[in-house]
Amino acid sequence: MSWPALYAQLVGANRHSTSLGKIWLSVLFIFRVMVLVVAAESVWGDEQSDFTCNTLQPGCENVCYDQFFPVSHIRLWSLQLVFVSTPTLLVSMYVAYRNHCDRRRLLQGQEEELETLKTRRLPIVGALWWTYFCSLVFKMLFEGSFMYVLYVVYDGFEMPRLVQCDQWPCPNLVDCFISRPTEKTIFTVFMATASSICMVLNLAELAYLVAKALNR
C-alpha cells in the first residue's frame, strides 16, 4: 500500500478545504494511517501462522481460517482509507480544471498572474461548493458502509478467543484459537472510534457548508 502517494495527492487538495477539512485530514493520517501502518500491521502479521486448531488433520486450519476471516481487518481498513480519501480528489480535479480554464484565459493577458494561479485559494462558492458537498456526502457514505461491513462480517467489533469449526476436512467440531484476540479487539475498537470521529467531522463540515450557503 503506497501511503506516501496517497498522502501527496491529498495534501494538494488540502489547500482548498475548510479548516474542518484540514483537521479531518490530520486525524485521518495520524490516527488511522499511521496507527495502521506502524502498529496494526504487526498485530495482524501472524494471524494465519498462529491460528491453531485442536487437530492434526492437514488442511483443517487453512479451511477454518478462511471460514472465519474472509477478509482480514487490515485489508478492510486499507480499502476503507483509500475509498474515503478518493472524494477529496474530486475537489482537486475540479480545481485543476478551473485553473486550466483560467490559465488559458490569462495566457492572453498578463504573465505574472500565472504564478498566483498555482498558489491562490478559490472561495468555496458555486460549482466548487457543490463538488465539495458531494465529496463530503460520498466520504460519509463510504465510512459508514465500511464500518457496517466490518461489523457484519466479524459479528461485532470484538475478536473471540476461540472459534469452533467443522468444515470438511476437519474430522469433527474442532476448537480453533485466534492469535492475540485482545490486542486485535483493542485495535478494532480504536479504528472504529477514529472512523466515527472522522464521520462526525464530515457531518460538522457539511453543516458548516450548508450554513455558509444559507447565509449568502
Place this chain on the structure above:
Amino acid sequence: MSNMSWSFLTRLLEEIHNHSTFVGKVWLTVLIIFRIVLTAVGGESIYSDEQTKFTCNTKQPGCDNVCYDAFAPLSHVRFWVFQIIMISTPSIMYMGYAIHKIARSSEVERRKHQRLHKRPPPHTRWRESQPLEDALEVHDGKVQPVSNTGKDPPKHDGRRKILQQGLMRIYVLQLMSRAIFEIAFLAGQYLLYGFRVNPSYVCNRIPCPHRVDCFISRPTEKTIFLLIMYVVSCLCLVLNVCEMLHLGIGTFRDTLHMKRNRGRRPGSYGYPFSRNITASPPGYNLVMKTDKPSRIPNSLIPHEQNMANVAQEQQCTSPDENIPSDLASLHRHLRVAQEQLDMAFQTYQIKNTQQTSRTSSPVSGGTVAEQNRVNTVQEKQGARPRSATDKATTIVKNVKTSVWI
C-alpha cells in the same frame, strides 16, 4: 513503510519546533530521538518474535495462543505507539491553531493597510501563512515542508513572541494536556506491566488442561527497554513542568519590568528618542552625536529594543517588549523612523548652519563605521538576533543611505 509513517509525524513535529519555547524544543528533541527512534528501532527487533517464541509447557494446541493473550493483552510496542501519538496530539493541534490565527491576523493587517493606503503594500505578496501552511502542503507533487519562495519561515517561537500573538493561553493549555496524558500513560504503563518482565508466566485458561508454565522470549532485554521508556517518560514530564515554570517565571519577570519602567516613564517621555536609541535609526545618531555622546547600557538593551523604541511614542509600550515580527508592523515602524529622521535632519541643519562645508558622505562614512561597530558589539553582547530583525536592520541601513545620499 512504517518509516514513512514515522517520518510524517516527525515532519509535523519539526514544524512545531518553530512555535515552541526553548524548553519546548528540547522536549521535542527528546521525544523524537528517545521515544520514536527507540520504539521504532528497538521495538522492531526485540518484540518481533514475542509470540512465536512464547512457549508453554504443554502440547495442547491453542494453549500457547490463549496464554500469550492473557499475558500480553496489549504489547509494549503498541502501547508506546499509542503513547507517542496521544502525547504529540496536543502540540499538533496547537500548531494548527497557531497557524490559523497567524494567517488570520496577517490577513487583517493586510486589509487594514489596503484600506489605509489604497494600494497593496509590498509585503502582501509574501503571505506569512504560506510557508507555515506548506508544512502540510505539496507543490507540484514535491513536498516542501519549509517555504515556497526560499525565504526563511517566520518563527513564532520563544516565550515573548507566543505571548504577543495572543497564543499564550492555548500554549499553556497544550502544555497541561500533554502533562496529563504523560501522567496517565505512566500510570497505565505501571498498572499494565509493572517494572519487570518475568521470565515465566503461569496460565490456567481453557483449553490448557491444567496450570501450565509459559516462557517469555528475551525477558531481560524487555525489562531493560521498559525501564528506559519509564525514564524517558519521566524526563519528558519533568521537561513539561520546567517549561511551565519557565513560562510562569518569565511572565512574572516581565510584569515586574513593566511596573518598573512605568515608574521611569515620565522622565524620558518628553523626548521621544531617549538615550536608549543607539542603532536605529542609525542616521539619527549622526545628528545627535555632535551634541552628546550616546551611552549604551549594553546589559539592559537587547538589539530588538532599538527598533521597538522607534515606535515607543506611538504605541506607548514598554521598551522591554520585543518588536512584533511580522513585516507589516516593521514597515510601519520604518516609516515612523523615516519621518522622525526627516524631522531630526531639519533640526540638525538649523543647528549647524554656521558650520563649514561638512559633506555628508565622509562624515556618514566615518560615523557609520562606528555605528556598525556599536551595533555588532551590542548584538554580540546580549541580543538574540532573529532573521526578521536582521532584515530590519539592513532595511534601516538602506533607509539611512537613502536619507543621506
